[in-house]
Amino acid sequence: MSVKITELCINCNACIDECPATAIVEADDAPIDTEYTYVKPEKCIECVDCTVPKCAYVCPSEGAIIWDMPYIEEFNDYYMSGDANGEYKIRVHKKKGVFSPANQPRPFRETISVEQRENKMAVEI
Numbered sequence: 001m002s003v004k005i006t007e008l009c010i011n012c013n014a015c016i017d018e019c020p021a022t023a024i025v026e027a028d029d030a031p032i033d034t035e036y037t038y039v040k041p042e043k044c045i046e047c048v049d050c051t052v053p054k055c056a057y058v059c060p061s062e063g064a065i066i067w068d069m070p071y072i073e074e075f076n077d078y079y080m081s082g083d084a085n086g087e088y089k090i091r092v093h094k095k096k097g098v099f100s101p102a103n104q105p106r107p108f109r110e111t112i113s114v115e116q117r118e119n120k121m122a123v124e125i
Contacts (some may be wrong), residue, residue: 002046002071002108003053003123008064009036015055015065021045024055031089039113041079041106042091042099048107056123063122070108070117076101 005015005024015037023043030038033088039055047053047058069075079101082088091099112121 002044002068002112002117003039003055004066004068004099005037005039005055005122006064006066007036007122008061010061010064011036012060013037014058014060018054018058020047020054031091032086040091041043041068041082041088042104043106045107046109048109052125053123057125058118065123066120067112067117067123068116068120069114071101072108073102073105 011027013026016026021043023040023045025038025040027036027038029036029122031040032038047055050057054102055064059065071079079088079090093099097103
């Protein structure tokens with residue numbers, strides 16, 4: 001995952017239908033305790049083939065979608081500790097095990113710096 005939905009989300013769910021990776025679910029269907037729409041980090045592809053992530057393009061709430069760390073091996077500990085503390089819930093496959101960044105990396109936008117991601121900058125359209 002490289003985008004995350006914040007408390008600025010109004011739960012309109014416009015992003016759900018736009019996500020080509022089916023990585024976004026309603027708050028009621030989220031695998032964590034949250035009050036707003038949730039992005040599954042192990043599925044998000046940042047819409048790398050588009051100008052901007054499709055979720056951000058359709059979102060009516062400015063600043064509701066922010067950059068998160070790339071879902072790659074370098075940030076495995078970041079996501080696994082987030083899974084342990086309830087910030088994320090990383091999918092576990094019966095045969096393949098945990099879909100961690102170490103064994104299931106996802107595409108990401110290399111033009112978004114780690115600093116921008118650490119600062120949780122809003123995805124701009």
